[in-house]
Amino acid sequence: MLSYIWAEDQNGLIGNHGQLPWHLPTEMKHFTELTTGHTIIMGRKTFQSFPKGPLPNRTNVILTHRPASEFPQGVQVVDQPAMIHELVRDAPDELFFVIGGVSLFEEFADSVDILYQTKIAHLYQGDLYMSALPWHEFALVSQKKVPASSNTPALTFNQFQRI
Structure with a gap:
C-alpha cells in the first residue's frame, strides 16, 4: 500500500529552504515509529536534507534522474515513477511511505491509499507548502491529539484512508 506521511503547520507549510x-x-518520534521497518520514498532534495544520510531501519528509495553513483550505498535509486508503482504492486502487503518532496506528493496523489498527516497548532516561516490532495476521496479513520507543552505546540496525528 502506498501512503503519505508529513507534518504541516496551520497554513499547510511543510518546509523552509530544504529543511x-x-x-x-x-512529531519525529511519531514519524520514526510509523516508518521503521518499511520503505520510505523520497526525492533527491528530501534525501539531501538528512544530515546523517539514509534513515536507519528503513529501505530508502530515491526517485531522481541523477545517477545512482551520486548516492551512498544503502539507498535504492529509481528514475521513473513507474518503478515506484512496480515496487508497491510487487509487495501488496507492505506499507510504502512517500515522505516528500512536494513533486512526489503530486505525482502519486491518484494512487495513494493512506494519509498520515500531522497538524501542528502553530505558524512557522518557510517557503514550501503541501500540495493539494483529493480530500473528498479520503475519510478520517483515526485521530490522536497531543496537547501543547511548555516548549511544543499542540499536535494532531490524523490518519485518512481512501474511500
Whole structure:
C-alpha cells in the first residue's frame, strides 16, 4: 500500500529552504515509529536534507534522474515513477511511505491509499507548502491529539484512508 506521511503547520507549510521549519521530538518520534521497518520514498532534495544520510531501519528509495553513483550505498535509486508503482504492486502487503518532496506528493496523489498527516497548532516561516490532495476521496479513520507543552505546540496525528 502506498501512503503519505508529513507534518504541516496551520497554513499547510511543510518546509523552509530544504529543511523542516521546526524541531518537534514528539512529531519525529511519531514519524520514526510509523516508518521503521518499511520503505520510505523520497526525492533527491528530501534525501539531501538528512544530515546523517539514509534513515536507519528503513529501505530508502530515491526517485531522481541523477545517477545512482551520486548516492551512498544503502539507498535504492529509481528514475521513473513507474518503478515506484512496480515496487508497491510487487509487495501488496507492505506499507510504502512517500515522505516528500512536494513533486512526489503530486505525482502519486491518484494512487495513494493512506494519509498520515500531522497538524501542528502553530505558524512557522518557510517557503514550501503541501500540495493539494483529493480530500473528498479520503475519510478520517483515526485521530490522536497531543496537547501543547511548555516548549511544543499542540499536535494532531490524523490518519485518512481512501474511500
